[in-house]
Amino acid sequence: MLKINYLSDFLFFKKIMGVNGALIATMTQADEMKKYTDVIFNNIGKNYDLIHSHGCFPLTYHMMKKAAKLKKPILISAHQTHYDIDTLLFSKQISQLFKIFLRRYYKFADIIICPTEHSRRIVKNELRIDKPIKLISNGVNTQVFKHSIKKRIQFRKTHKLNNATVLCVGMPIERKGFYDFIKISKEMNEYPFLWVGKRAFPLIQRDHNYNVNNLIMPGYVKDIIAAYSGGDIFCFPSYYEGEGIAILEAMSCGLPVIIRDLPAYEGRLIDGENCLKARDNKEFIEKIYYLINHPEESKRIANNGINTAKKLDLKETVKSIYEIYLELI
Known part of the structure; x- marks a missing residue:
């Protein structure tokens, strides 16, 4: 061997x-x-x-x-x-x-x-x-990254999530669109926004002060399946990705995803089919509202995302x- x-x-x-x-x-x-x-x-x-x-x-x-x-x-x-x-x-x-x-x-x-x-x-x-x-x-391990109703209930109870929840997973840094995520959450303060991920290299990264009541930051979450299961929409405003593993994980867990329109996603992630794409914060906000207000469309895009994950x-x-x-x- x-x-x-x-x-x-x-x-x-x-x-x-x-x-x-x-x-x-x-x-x-x-x-x-x-x-x-x-x-x-x-x-x-x-x-x-x-x-x-x-x-x-x-x-x-x-x-x-x-x-x-x-x-x-x-x-x-x-x-x-x-x-x-x-x-x-x-x-x-x-x-x-x-x-x-x-x-x-x-x-x-x-x-x-x-x-x-x-x-x-x-x-x-x-x-x-x-x-x-x-x-x-x-x-992506589609046998591991599966939606869990049990974990969803517990995760939402732990973090007091009582409304449609917008989730992102990644390091809270500028390249990942973290500060845009903050701005978007301020414009949609009727919904909880959840960013899961640990900050790295704090001494050499740009710092930023934020005070947003509807932004929840639990840091590193050991059971990431629980986090994906606890969310309703995966919003990924990253400015650069080699592939975007978190996107595949979210898709595999049955979340509809909204991503920035980047060259890395061309050919694999199709706007209106297995995801929605946005170019700026205004479009991210519009598309989050669209999925919240159109549950059947949200489900269709999520199902197409699951199929995409299975192919990968x-x-x-x-x-x-x-x-x-x-x-x-």
Whole structure:
């Protein structure tokens, strides 16, 4: 049986950085991959067949440099680009430095996995990486991410949710549209707005004061299925995503989703079919009201979202990745 060395800086800095999409993809794919291979994490030795990197920071860079000298095959899942940095102070300067670093990092790969066509274009055209690129979704475990009536009742009771609830899941940072979410909630103060997620790197992120009576922020929620089940509409105003794992999770849990109209979603998320798209806060507000006032439309979009999630099931993702492992060995 093959032994795969999964690399991720985020495993070491989970308490500081919180849970992000790259870490979720790493752990869920690794758990499913154990059906096909042995999986180890951040192993600095030589006893493995292939590296699959989900990180992009100095730790994984150093380990891949060592693996390249040993002539070990290297597969990289491209979770990050230089656009992920724009929430930090001095972001323009840091972004350019990160772009240079990423070029060096991705050049270690024998094959790169990108979750969407948009991320592929960034890696190929903006980072100028001339390596084989495979398009494979990060996937969502549709057997785990299911709506639970029992969890919904308990979650809503715990957080005193008595009306249609607008939910978002992610780090409360500018890139994720957190401050827009606050503004939207102020305009719709008759409804509760719930943001689930832990803030990371507080010292180097822009701070913001807010005082909104209908905004609930429980931080990190261990039972994320309960949070998805407790919401009624998933509003995701993020300004940049590689794929948007939280969107797939929300869809799988049966929530209708409203997203910002971004290139990353083209072809997969279709406005008026499996989601609604908005370009600014005004349109987000209009579409939230639309779903609240048109429950049949809300249900139709949610059902289409469930079907979309099933097509991007984690099992199919892992099968495709395993085929790449065999190709590289």
